[in-house]
Amino acid sequence: MIVDAFYAAPAVLILALAVYTTVVRGTFAASVGFLAYGLLLTITWVQLHAVDVALTEAAIGAGLTSLLLVRASHRLRESEAAIRAETPGLPLKLAAGLVAGIVGGGIALAVLTLPEPAPTLAPQVAANLAATGVGNPITAVLMAFRAMDTMLEAIVVLLALVGVWSLAPDRAWGGRQGPRYNADPDGILAFIARVLPPIGIVVGIYIFWIGADHPGGKFQGATVVAAMWLLAMLAGLTDAPPIRRRWVRALLVAGPLAFVAVGIVGVYAAGTFLGYPPDAAKALILVIEFALMPSLAFTLGLVMAGAPERPEEAA
Amino acid sequence: MTGTTLVGLLAAALVAVGLYGFLVNPQPLRKLIAFNLVGNGVFLLFGFIAERGGLPGIGGDPVPQALLITGIVVAFAATALAVTLLLRLHESTGSTSLADEAPSPKDPAA
C-alpha cells in the first residue's frame, strides 16, 4: 500500500501538471508548467528502473525543451491575444475530448491486458555484455547492439541544425544565430555564467565518462556542456560563432563522420557495417564516444541558439 | 494492481490529455507542448513495458530503454526545429495563426 503511494503521488502531480499546461490561459505559464512536469517525470523514470532515461529526461526533455518553449513563448507574447480568438467552440472541444478519451482508454486497456510473462531481450543483453567491454547494459545497446540507431540519432540532431540554419533570412545567411544578449556585465547572470561553467563542464565530462559502466553517457553529458555554453551566451559573455566558418562545420560533422568511419572499418574487420572485432570492441566504442561527445555538445548548443539573425560583422 | 501498472495508466492518460490539447489549442506553441505530452506518454508506455521485462541485476529491459534515450533526443531535435520555424513564421508575418485564412492582423504596427 505504502509502495503504491510512492508511485501514485508523482503520477497524480504529473497528470495534474499535464492538464494545467493544456488548459492554462497563458503560453508562458504552460511552458513553465511543462518544465515542472518534466522534472517530476524524471522521478517516474527512476521508479521504472531507468536511471539513464531519467538523466536524459532531466537534461533534454525537461531542460533543453523547456528552455526552448519558455524563450519562444516570451518572443511570441504579443501574438497571444489574436491567436486565442481562434479557440474552437464547445462542440469541437467535446469531439476532441471524445477522441482523446477513446485513444487513452484503448491504451489503458492494452496496459491492463499485456501478455504474461513479459517479452524481454534482457537475458540476451546480459549474456553478450562481456563481449562489448562495457559495463552499463544501456551503453552496450546504444554503442554495440543497436549502434546503427545511435549513429542515425546523431545525424538527426545534425539535420535539425541544418534545418534551423536554413531558416535564416537572406541577409543573415552565414552569420550568427539568435539575438545578441546584453546582460549587465556586473550582474548576477554574468556572475553565475562565470562561476558555473568550470564546474558544469567537469560534471558533463564526468557524466559522459561514467556512462561506460554506470548510468550516464554522451547525450546527457553533452547536454550539460552545451547548457554551460548557452549560459555564457545568455549572459553576453560569448557569442554564437558565424555559421559560415569552416571550423564550425568541421566540428559539427567530426563526430558523426568518425561513427561512419568506424562502421566502414567494421565491414572489413568484422564482416558487417558497424561490426566490432571482439578484441577491439571497447577501443572502437571509445573512439566513437570521444569523437561524438564534442560534436554533440556543439550541435545541441547551436540547435538551441535559434535561426541565424545577424550578419557576421554585426556585434 | 502494482505501482508500475499505475505508471502505465499514467502513460495512457498523458496521451489522452496531449491529444486533446493538440486538437483544441489554436496556439502552435501550445500544440507543440501537447505533442510533447503525447510523446512522453508513448515513452512512458515503452518504459513501463521495459520495466516488466527486467531481470535481477538489470533494472529493466535495456533494449527499449536505450531506444527511449534515442527517442527523447530525436523528439527534442524535432521540437527545436518546429519552435524555430514558428518563430520565423511570427517574424515574417507577425502572426502565429495556422488557419488557412489567417485573420488580418488587427494591429499592423505589431
Place this chain on the structure above:
Amino acid sequence: MSFALDLLTYVAVAAGAFFYLAGTIGLLRFPDTLTRLHALTKADNLGLGLIVLGLLPHAGGVADALKLVAIWLLVMLSSADAGQLIARAARRAMRRGEPPAP
C-alpha cells in the same frame, strides 16, 4: 553507533521535509513574488541541506558523500541566482506599473 546514525537520518530527513512543506505553503499562500521567493529559496535550501545531512551516513563512500554535498552546494548557488534574477524582473515589472503576477 548505527542506531545513532539511523536516528540522525530520521530526524534530519523529517526536519528537511518539514522545511520543504513550509516553503511550499509559503509559495502557495504568500501574497506577492518577493515574499514567495523568500519562502521558496530560504526554506528549500535549508530543507535540502537537512535531507543531504540525513543521507550522508548512508552514502556508499567518501566520494558518494562528496557528491551529495556538491548537489546541495550547486542547488544553493543556482537557487540564489535564480531568486535574484526573478526578484529583479519582478521589481522592473513593478516600476513599469504592471500588476503583480498572480
